Amino acid sequence: MEDLSHICLTCTFLSETNNKTVSQAVVRTVHEFNIDFDSIRAFNGDNVSYMKKAFNDTLANLFPLAVFITCNSHIINLVASDFKKSFVELNEFMKCFWNLFYVPSGRKSRLLNFLESRTAKKARMPPNPTTKSWSAWFDSAIHYAEYFLVLSDFIKEEVGRGCSTASNSLLSLETMYSNQELVTKIHAQQ
Numbered sequence: 001m002e003d004l005s006h007i008c009l010t011c012t013f014l015s016e017t018n019n020k021t022v023s024q025a026v027v028r029t030v031h032e033f034n035i036d037f038d039s040i041r042a043f044n045g046d047n048v049s050y051m052k053k054a055f056n057d058t059l060a061n062l063f064p065l066a067v068f069i070t071c072n073s074h075i076i077n078l079v080a081s082d083f084k085k086s087f088v089e090l091n092e093f094m095k096c097f098w099n100l101f102y103v104p105s106g107r108k109s110r111l112l113n114f115l116e117s118r119t120a121k122k123a124r125m126p127p128n129p130t131t132k133s134w135s136a137w138f139d140s141a142i143h144y145a146e147y148f149l150v151l152s153d154f155i156k157e158e159v160g161r162g163c164s165t166a167s168n169s170l171l172s173l174e175t176m177y178s179n180q181e182l183v184t185k186i187h188a189q190q
Contacts, residue, residue: 009032043066043069045071098128101125108125115150
């Protein structure tokens with residue numbers, strides 16, 4: 001039999017997600033590809049109760065040599081999500097900074113030009129820290145740590161461009177940078 005352990009056999013969109021629909025989809029796939037039940041060694045799922053129930057109540061009986069494995073990336077994401085909750089000030093800083101670029105205004109190019117003039121190297125935009133990806137949050141924190149101290153000058157320049165049109169995020173960042181205790185705390189959290 002051909003080794004199928006490294007490919008995706010099918011993609012099934014379920015009308016409902018519960019242990020019954022998951023079990024049915026798995027069994028249907030195994031039948032469709034004519035896979036011997038005894039050759040299945042693992043069922044990899046996330047940590048939700050219906051996946052565990054699908055395995056324990058149905059699939060474990062059909063696949064006697066299989067074990068349930070919780071998806072490692074899901075576990076890492078849960079741990080990272082809990083980890084980043086502790087960095088309240090840093091999260092607020094990154095969210096406010098990212099929000100500066102929602103409305104097209106030339107601010108992205110001004111930021112990149114500003115960073116290149118201050119660091120003498122090719123600048124890039126920070127990753128979006130608000131995505132579901134835990135690695136984007138860490139990458140964003142690292143990016144801001146690299147530029148954190150010079151970014152205060154960028155914020156001052158942007159506020160100086162016209163405070164009457166300054167966004168709430170820009171004004172929040174100005175307030176953050178004017179509070180030395182908060183600056184120290186955010187910098188330490190990076």
